[in-house]
Amino acid sequence: MTESMATIRPMGFARLMRQEWFLAISILTSLIVFTFENTLFEQLSNPIWLAIVFFVLFGAVLGSALSVVRHADHLAEELGEPYGTLILTLAITSIEVMAISAVMLHGANNPTLARDTLFAVVMIILNGMVGLSLLMGAWHRPEQSHNMQGANTYLGVIVPLATLSLVMPSFLHTVGGPHPSAPRQMILGVISVGLYGIFLMLQAGRHHRYFAEETETTTSHRKHAAARGPILLHTVLLFAYMIPVVYLVEQLARPIDYVIETLQAPVAFGGVVMAVLVATPEAISAVRAAVANHLQRSINIFLGSVLSTIGLTVPAMLVVSYIFGHPVVLGLQGNDLVMLVLTLAVSIITFSSGRTHVMQGAVHLVLFLAYILLIFKR
Numbered sequence: 001m002t003e004s005m006a007t008i009r010p011m012g013f014a015r016l017m018r019q020e021w022f023l024a025i026s027i028l029t030s031l032i033v034f035t036f037e038n039t040l041f042e043q044l045s046n047p048i049w050l051a052i053v054f055f056v057l058f059g060a061v062l063g064s065a066l067s068v069v070r071h072a073d074h075l076a077e078e079l080g081e082p083y084g085t086l087i088l089t090l091a092i093t094s095i096e097v098m099a100i101s102a103v104m105l106h107g108a109n110n111p112t113l114a115r116d117t118l119f120a121v122v123m124i125i126l127n128g129m130v131g132l133s134l135l136m137g138a139w140h141r142p143e144q145s146h147n148m149q150g151a152n153t154y155l156g157v158i159v160p161l162a163t164l165s166l167v168m169p170s171f172l173h174t175v176g177g178p179h180p181s182a183p184r185q186m187i188l189g190v191i192s193v194g195l196y197g198i199f200l201m202l203q204a205g206r207h208h209r210y211f212a213e214e215t216e217t218t219t220s221h222r223k224h225a226a227a228r229g230p231i232l233l234h235t236v237l238l239f240a241y242m243i244p245v246v247y248l249v250e251q252l253a254r255p256i257d258y259v260i261e262t263l264q265a266p267v268a269f270g271g272v273v274m275a276v277l278v279a280t281p282e283a284i285s286a287v288r289a290a291v292a293n294h295l296q297r298s299i300n301i302f303l304g305s306v307l308s309t310i311g312l313t314v315p316a317m318l319v320v321s322y323i324f325g326h327p328v329v330l331g332l333q334g335n336d337l338v339m340l341v342l343t344l345a346v347s348i349i350t351f352s353s354g355r356t357h358v359m360q361g362a363v364h365l366v367l368f369l370a371y372i373l374l375i376f377k378r
Contacts (some may be wrong), residue, residue, distance in 0.1 A: 020237060022063050026244040029060040044258045054255040061131075061248050062277055064241045065095055069281040071238040078231050086203065088283075089304040091238060095245055096121070096278040096309060097316045100259040102250040105320070112328045116271025117278075118166060119336055121309050123371040124279040125302045126343050129286055130350070131364030133298045137290030138358045144295040148354035151208040154303035155351065157199050159344055161192055161310045168341060170331030185322065189315035196311030211300055235323050249277075272375065279305070295356065335374050343367055 012222050033040060044050045072087050079087075137144050165188065172184065203211055256270050282305050289298040314330070321328040331342055346367065350360045 022067055026064045028062050030244045030247050037351050041254050050255055054253035057248055057252040062247055064245045065281045067241040068238055069285050071234040072235045089308040091313050092282055093308040097313055098246055099249045102253040111327045113327050115268050115330050117274045120272045120275030122306055124275050126307050126347050127364045127368035129283045129302045131361045131368055133286050134356050134361030136287055137295055143355045143357050145355050146295045146299050147210055150233045151299055151351035153210055154307055157195055158307050165310055165330055166332050167315045185318045189318045192311045192315050270359055313317055339371055
C-alpha cells in the first residue's frame, strides 16, 4: 500500500507540472522583466523591439488569464451554477481593474481610458461574444433555450448601470468638462456597488435557480453531493496565476503609453487592448459552453462579465481617480453613444423569449463589425 501511494504521488505531481507549465513561463517572465527592467524599456523607440516587448508581455498576461478561466471552469463544474461563473467574472474583473489602473497611473493622464475600456468590453462581449456564441451554438441546432428570468435579471441591472455610467455623464457638464463632479462620483459609485451587491445576494440566494439550466435545477443537490474534485487545488492555482498578472500588467502599461503618447495612436487604443485582454478568456469559455449546448452557462459568463465590469470597475476607477487626482471622463459621445444604446436595445430583444437562433447571432456580429469600422474611422 505504501509503495503504491509513493508511486502515485510523483506521477500526480508530474502530471500537474505538465498541465501548469504556463505558470513557470509567467513567473520566469516576471523575473526577467524585474531584473532587466531598465534595459527592456529604454529601447522602445525601436519598432521591432517595441513589438517584441508588447507581445511578450501581452501573451504572458493573456496566458495567465486563460489559466485563471480554466481553473474557474473546474470550480464551476464542482460548485455548480451560479457560483462557478461568479468566481470567473470576479477574477477577470480584478484583472481588468488592475490593468486599467496601471495604464491610467503610468505616464501622461488619459482621462478617457476607463470609459474607452468599459465601452470596448461592452461592445466585444454583448456583440462579438454574444454573436459568436449564439451563431456557433445554433449551427447544428435550430434553437437553443435558456432561463429567461436569469437573462432578464442581468439586463435589468446592466441597462440602468450602463446608462448612469456611460450615457448620463455626457449630459452633466461641470466646470472641468463632461465628467462627474465629486459628489456625483460618490453617488454613482454607491449606486453601482449597491445594485451589484443586491444582484449577488439574489444570484447566490433565493433566486439562484434563475441562473441555472432547467435540467440542472432538479439535479443540483445530487451533483453537489457527488462532487469530489480538488476544489482547494484549483483555488490555489487560480490565485497563483493572478499574482504574476498584478506585476506584468503594470509593465504592459509602458509600451501601451508609448504607443499612445509618442506614436500618436488613437486614445482608444489603450482601452481596446485592455478590453481584448479581459474579454478573450471569457469569450473562449462562453463559446465552448454554447457549442456544448449549455447556453445558460454561456449567458451567465457574458452577461455576468458585463455586469461586473460596470458594477465594480466604475467605482474602482472613481476611487483611483479621487486618490491619485486623475480626472475620469465617463460619458460617451457621438457614434459611441448611439452604438451603446443600439446594443442594449438589441440585447433586450435577443434574450426576451428564452430561445435563440442563428439570426440573432448574425445581428450581434454585424453590430460588432460596425463598432470595429467606427474605431478605424476616427
